[in-house]
Amino acid sequence: MRGVLPLLTVFVLAAGCTASGAAQQPPPGLADRGTAVTTAKPTRQDLTNKVSLGGKVALGPTFGLVAPIDGEVRYLDVKAPTGTPTKPTKVANIWVGGKATAVEVPAGAVFAGRLVDDHSKVTAGMPIISARQVGYGIVADIDGAQAYQVSDTLQSVTVQIKSGPGPFPCTVLGTLAALPAGTIPEPKAPAANPSATAPVVAPTQAPQQPSEATGMRLVCAGPADVKLINGAAATVEIVTAKATGVLVLPVEAVAGSQGKGQVEVVKADQSRETREVQLGITDGKVIEIKSGLTGDETVAVPGPNIPAAKGGGAGPGENGAPVVVSS
Numbered sequence: 001m002r003g004v005l006p007l008l009t010v011f012v013l014a015a016g017c018t019a020s021g022a023a024q025q026p027p028p029g030l031a032d033r034g035t036a037v038t039t040a041k042p043t044r045q046d047l048t049n050k051v052s053l054g055g056k057v058a059l060g061p062t063f064g065l066v067a068p069i070d071g072e073v074r075y076l077d078v079k080a081p082t083g084t085p086t087k088p089t090k091v092a093n094i095w096v097g098g099k100a101t102a103v104e105v106p107a108g109a110v111f112a113g114r115l116v117d118d119h120s121k122v123t124a125g126m127p128i129i130s131a132r133q134v135g136y137g138i139v140a141d142i143d144g145a146q147a148y149q150v151s152d153t154l155q156s157v158t159v160q161i162k163s164g165p166g167p168f169p170c171t172v173l174g175t176l177a178a179l180p181a182g183t184i185p186e187p188k189a190p191a192a193n194p195s196a197t198a199p200v201v202a203p204t205q206a207p208q209q210p211s212e213a214t215g216m217r218l219v220c221a222g223p224a225d226v227k228l229i230n231g232a233a234a235t236v237e238i239v240t241a242k243a244t245g246v247l248v249l250p251v252e253a254v255a256g257s258q259g260k261g262q263v264e265v266v267k268a269d270q271s272r273e274t275r276e277v278q279l280g281i282t283d284g285k286v287i288e289i290k291s292g293l294t295g296d297e298t299v300a301v302p303g304p305n306i307p308a309a310k311g312g313g314a315g316p317g318e319n320g321a322p323v324v325v326s327s
Contacts, residue, residue: 038301039266040253042293047243049281051150053218055140055236057161057228062112062182062211063137063174063219065103065129067122071096073103075118075185078111084134085110091129094122105131106173108221112211113182130182130211131174133221136228138170140236142216148258150176150218155239157220162233170220170236182211241281247295248286255303257282263293264300274304 067073071094078091088104091111095101105111113130122128138159142150160166218236222228255262256279265273280288293299 039298040250040301041298042247042249042289042295044245044247044295045286047246047248047281047283047286047288048239049241049283051146051238051240053140053142053146053236053238055138055159055218055234057136057230057232057234058139059136059230060132060134061137061139061217061219062130062132062179062214063109063217064115064127064177064179064214065105065131065174066177067094067124067126067128068103069094069096069101070123071101071121073116073118073120073122073128074100075114077185081110084108103129105129108135109133109173113184115180115182125175127177127179130179132211133173133219136222136230137173138220138222138228138234138236140218140220140234142176142218144216147216150238150240154218155242157218157239158237159220159222160235160237161228162235164229164232165226166234167237168222168226170222173219173221176216176218178216179211179214181213184210243281243288246280247289247293249289249293249299250301251282251285251287253299253301253303254279254287254289255305257287261287262304263289264304265293266298266300272300 073092073094075092076090078089081089085105085107087107089109089111090102090104092103093100094103109131111129112132115127115130116122154172157170157172158167159170218238220236249263251257253263254277259279261277261279263275263277265275267273275292277292278290280290282288
């Protein structure tokens with residue numbers, strides 16, 4: 001036993017030295033805690049904001065028209081058409097400062113209902129008219145996550161019919177809007193003539209049906225020479241904005257995706273500084289940095305953490321999770 005004890009002592013001491021030494025030296029390939037391993041530098045490039053939506057061919061789709069300016073809406077009495085309108089139909093005026101700005105349903109579509117009360121105060125971009133396309137149109141539904149990615153100033157829309165024609169340009173009929181069911185006023189009966197002996201009977205006409213309620217959607221019309229089949233699936237590609245030679249960062253490096261955001265600037269001593277930045281358009285891979293960076297900085301990837309709301313997990317753009325635009 002006396003001969004064994006020295007051996008055990010040497011073994012324990014050797015093991016202790018090995019464990020202590022290993023604790024002091026980090027494993028190869030791993031950086032110290034807090035060190036930014038992945039970084040990116042801002043670059044300049046041309047940028048196109050594209051959004052790809054799933055859609056379909058629909059017969060007589062309903063779409064919304066919005067107020068072009070702030071003001072008071074005054075609707076006109078719109079007669080039921082006897083055929084497909086070949087010219088725009090004036091359906092309302094927006095009055096402000098004694099001047100009227102007309103609101104028209106485009107040619108090839110008919111008035112389908114009012115979305116606000118007559119003489120209501122409205123703001124630019126507010127849905128006020130429901131219209132219905134005569135014939136085929138392409139309908140693309142828009143979910144909440146895409147609402148801020150698609151603006152009402154669309155530069156171009158291109159459609160590809162699945163296993164069918166395309167790609168072809170598609171003319172936007174109305175801006176996207178969350179539309180309630182449109183209401184159509186009852187037709188007015190003519191005033192009674194006191195001198196007439198026979199009772200006055202209002203002219204009979206087919207009752208107009210309110211337009212159906214829709215979610216957020218984009219409706220466009222393809223060229224006349226493109227054959228469309230009701231219900232056929234389609235892919236709708238929207239170009240919402242273009243920019244030339246702008247400063248960009250990978251979307252993973254930015255917390256936020258609209259308006260204001262944050263990045264973590266990595267300094268020479270590896271310390272980090274959270275910096276506010278103004279954001280522009282994105283193609284889903286990179287995002288425009290309008291202000292807040294000069295272009296010489298190094299930023300950490302992923303971006304800074306944004307504390308989650310109480311009672312919920314981290315959403316898009318929180319805790320370094322980027323919000324990525326579909327493209």
